[in-house]
């Protein structure tokens with residue numbers, strides 16, 4: 656595969672703290688010869704592992720972007736053993752528009768492993784896959800439900816087949832110290848950033864921190880504290896690792912959303928009415944919400960029925976809904992030993 660067309664202005668092998676940019680070629684009606692600048696920060700100090708911290712894969716998820724900006728600004732080399740590379744926002748144009756997708760319609764989280772000769776999102780994905788993931792021991796990718804989804808704030812992981820990788824990912828997921836953790840599957844396509852990093856054997860830690868177009872102070876605190884504790888847990892950041900116990904909190908609830916039946920889809924288009932709240936326990940067969948037809952007010956609303964027992968962990972945040980959109984996720988409560 657040919658070399659990346661991206662230029663990184665940092666020397667990622669150099670010690671100390673550096674601010675730079677990734678320059679992604681683009682050509683637009685406003686400027687025929689242009690580059691999209693994506694800020695990147697490296698903080699390196701001596702021997703040790705490398706963490707790659709990523710925010711803003713999706714532009715309508717500010718939680719991770721702000722936590723990564725705070726980390727990048729505050730982190731000093733003397734606090735680090737090894738290297739922490741931070742890209743606060745991988746999709747700056749989408750962030751500016753406060754949209755999930757790039758203005759081109761690309762979903763960066765479906766662009767992996769990418770291509771050096773594809774459209775710009777694939778070129779960026781290719782650079783991450785071939786230049787940045789190989790440097791990293793740990794990849795942290797902070798997401799939320801964005802504008803359209805409201806998630807219980809959780810840290811998450813895919814089920815990966817390699818038992819040692821799975822164990823280390825589970826420990827990283829738990830180190831976020833959120834009240835909830837979730838093991839999930841991809842129901843809406845392939846080409847995810849985390850999937851490529853996992854394929855390369857990396858320890859991948861991800862999150863869905865709330866969402867719904869609104870970020871509370873508690874969520875900002877959780878994004879910031881969880882990110883720092885994950886870096887402490889893996890040894891890149893100085894300081895005592897915090898646990899749920901040391902924080903005076905009860906054990907986390909581990910959720911499994913690894914079956915297609917966990918993901919409930921709208922049977923018809925219309926206005927979505929939820930009948931459940933986040934964290935609520937439901938039984939299989941229970942009506943969790945209804946789809947209303949604005950065009951046919953004489954019709955009874957179409958029920959959406961839980962197919963499994965479990966905990967409501969995602970609710971669609973906006974009412975206007977198309978047939979096939981995910982409206983609720985019901986996850987099964989699980990024990991940590993299931994991940995061994």
Ligand SMILES: [Zn+2]
Pocket residue numbers: 712713716798799801
């Ligand atoms: Zn996302």
